[in-house]
Amino acid sequence: MPNENQPINKKLDWEYLDTRYDKDAGLILFEKRIDRMRNPRNKLTFDRLVLESVDWVNMVALDSERRCVMIRQFRFGVGYTTLETPGGMVDPGEDSRAAAARELLEETGYVSDNWTYLGAVEPNPAFHNNLCHHWLAEDARIDQAQELGEGEMIEIELMSEGDVRKAVTSGELKHALALSVLARVFDLWPRPFGQDGASFQR
Numbered sequence: 001m002p003n004e005n006q007p008i009n010k011k012l013d014w015e016y017l018d019t020r021y022d023k024d025a026g027l028i029l030f031e032k033r034i035d036r037m038r039n040p041r042n043k044l045t046f047d048r049l050v051l052e053s054v055d056w057v058n059m060v061a062l063d064s065e066r067r068c069v070m071i072r073q074f075r076f077g078v079g080y081t082t083l084e085t086p087g088g089m090v091d092p093g094e095d096s097r098a099a100a101a102r103e104l105l106e107e108t109g110y111v112s113d114n115w116t117y118l119g120a121v122e123p124n125p126a127f128h129n130n131l132c133h134h135w136l137a138e139d140a141r142i143d144q145a146q147e148l149g150e151g152e153m154i155e156i157e158l159m160s161e162g163d164v165r166k167a168v169t170s171g172e173l174k175h176a177l178a179l180s181v182l183a184r185v186f187d188l189w190p191r192p193f194g195q196d197g198a199s200f201q202r
Contacts, residue, residue, distance in 0.1 A: 014038060017045065029053060029089075033129075049127050056123065057100040058087025058177055059135040060185045061110055067158040068182075069108050069140055074153065083157070083167055084178040087132075096120075096133035104137060106147040108156050112137035118184040123177060134181040161186050169193075 015038040022032040030051035038045050061069040068085075075082045088103035090096055097115060104110050118134035148154060159167070167173035168188045182188060 012040065014040060027051070050129055051127050053089075053128060053130040054092070055090040055096060055099075055120075055130050056087060056132040056177070057090055057096050057103060057135060058085045058132060058181050059100045059104060059137050060085060060118075060181055061104055061108070061112060061137040061140040062185075063110075063140050063158065067160055068164055069104075069110055070157045070159050070164070071107060072155045072157060082175050083173045084175040085181055087177070090133070097135065100133070100135040100137070104140070105143065106149075107152075107154050109142050109144045109146050110137075110140040111143040112140040114138040118181060121177070121180050132177050132180075134184055136185055165189070 017036040017038060019036070020034050022034065030053050033050040033052050035048050035050055036045055037048050063069065070083060071086050072081050072083055074080070086104050086107045088099065088107070090099040091102075094102075097117070100115070101111070104112070114137065116136040116138070118136055120131040120133045122128070123130065123132050146154065146156075164173070164182060164186060165188055168179065168182075169190075173179070173182075179188070
């Protein structure tokens with residue numbers, strides 16, 4: 001289904017024909033949608049996968065010493081523990097600011113009274129329909145213990161800006177959405193980046 005909020009490009013936009021849902025997909029975080037679309041170049045029709053999801057949030061949370069509240073958790077897609085920023089899903093009826101505060105509290109126990117919106121990105125517009133909203137939380141402080149869900153196990157780590165930069169340049173931190181939000185607060189890497197690739201192997 002076309003997004004009516006996006007600018008129209010008649011030259012490149014594919015023609016939307018119809019939609020069906022795969023109710024037997026067994027997906028947890030997404031709904032599997034198949035859109036039948038017509039290629040404007042050759043008029044051929046194709047089934048195109050869309051994984052529907054609510055919007056996401058993540059944030060850079062800085063404490064009074066400007067240390068960044070980072071988390072580590074096992075990620076099933078890559079099969080190892082990643083270093084990333086706190087974040088999660090926007091619940092129905094919730095705005096991204098409220099979701100960011102809730103996720104920060106649940107995952108880390110931190111709260112903040114000083115929030116700044118940093119914009120949004122498309123996690124993977126090839127087949128995701130949602131946005132990830134970025135937030136900055138300053139003067140973050142511990143308010144309570146973590147409130148983790150049954151399917152979560154998260155370790156908290158406080159990192160200086162220099163520590164974050166080292167983790168990025170070494171390849172330890174390569175979560176795309178975490179890099180996106182961190183880059184809106186910190187100068188993360190030299191230009192050109194320059195890597196031999198060894199640090200980025202699984």
